[in-house]
Amino acid sequence: MKTVRLGVAGLGYWGPNIARNLAALDGVELIWCCDESVSVGRRLAPAFPTARFTTELDDLLDDGDLDAIALATPVLTHAALAERVLAAGKHCFVEKPLARSVLDAERVLAAAERAGRVLMVGHLLEYHPGVAKLKEIADSGELGDIHYIYSNRLNLGKLRADENALWSLGAHDVSVVLHLAQEEPVEVEAHGESYMRAGIEDVVFCFLRFESGRAAHLHLSWLDPHKERRFTVVGSRRMATFDDMALEGKVTVYDKGFDEEAGSYGEYITRSGDIWSPRVPNREPLKLECEHFVECVRTGATPVTDGLSGLRVVRVLERLQERLDASRLERGATV
Structure with a gap:
């Protein structure tokens, strides 16, 4: 089984839960955690000893060994950051909603298509x-x-x-x-x-x-x-x-x-x-969601809550x- 190397960006309310579930999965290495707050990184570092902590997303984007990034940042940043992740050749999980506008959501879908990478939206339910x-x-x-x-x-x-x-x-x-x-x-x-x-x-x-x-x-x-x-x-x-x-x-x-x-x-x-x-x-739904994302990264399968699914939600x-x-x-x- 291919080891999937992951990073999580955004360690506020929900990000640590995503990191916890990803780190616990077989065949997964959580190697990066990113948050703009240094104090948040210091507080969470003992919980994720295998991960490097940074305040710069570019550190994750520049790491050739990193397969995928999960974004749990504020909603207004979702689309722009997802575009950057996909443009860097990484698979991308982005928390719901995918974007705050249909136009932004469509740009993220186009970036995933160009990159040939998995785009999954965290519609947990x-x-x-x-x-x-x-x-x-x-x-x-x-x-x-x-x-x-x-x-x-x-x-x-x-x-x-x-x-x-x-x-x-x-x-x-x-x-x-x-x-x-x-x-x-x-x-x-x-x-x-x-x-x-x-x-x-x-x-x-x-x-x-x-x-x-x-x-x-x-x-x-x-x-x-x-x-x-x-x-x-x-x-x-x-x-x-x-x-x-x-x-x-x-x-x-x-x-x-x-x-x-x-x-x-x-x-x-x-x-x-x-x-x-x-x-x-x-x-636990979040564990099932994380398992599904990793499996899609590993196999190239289309997620249940793929970019098109996320776009439909944003459109409504x-x-x-x-x-x-x-x-x-x-x-x-x-x-």
Whole structure:
């Protein structure tokens, strides 16, 4: 098995988790860690004894022995840094979202194409065993025709100064909705409110309509008394949920719906049958995501969340942001 030599750039909130998972994989050497803060490097160095620490990304780009770089830097830097990584001939993992605009995302895809290197976007929930089970159930036809999907991603905090709830929280949910629906919306709408900081929405409500007739609704907020991370899929026969906060029964199927009453003329009666929870493997999604990236680097396979997948998410987020801006103008608020 070919040893894959990796580096991680960005060691703030999430970067150390990526580094930890990569360093623990068989056939992987974590040889570089990069962060602009010297003190961060000093604090984390004992946890990653095989890695060299630097404040300069160029040190990683100039290392001919380095195969790939994982970027966990601030969102506004994702596209530009990913372009540099790919131009240096390195495979690139970039945290979600891929970019803050479709134009920037398309440039990263073009750089990956020119370099002939793997580009993978860290849409973590698509590797969650619970989401995989929910998609398996939906795709099997067990729920019937899918009518609509809705998600709640709520908590009290953390307040952001550089991005609103749509971009901070919605990147997760948009990726899962697109993953489940397997199509992009033909219509989007978004409304939000800024209560804690002017111009930065703390709560956002999104609506998506698809050509198939399916619909989706997202409730995103870091100003809420509840901590929820839940998706619900409503079908013509049954319904199912994925609740990431549940300790057990993360995926639940409900035999609920409407049945046409025998001998009636189009009248329906409600059905409330069994409720059950299929087994969901207890594996860390981030470990699965990192394993997948390394395997793609090793074999040249296309990642599940490749550049095109990341571009689709950015395209929907950008359209939702446009509607969010328009809704502000309509009520006389500042964009």
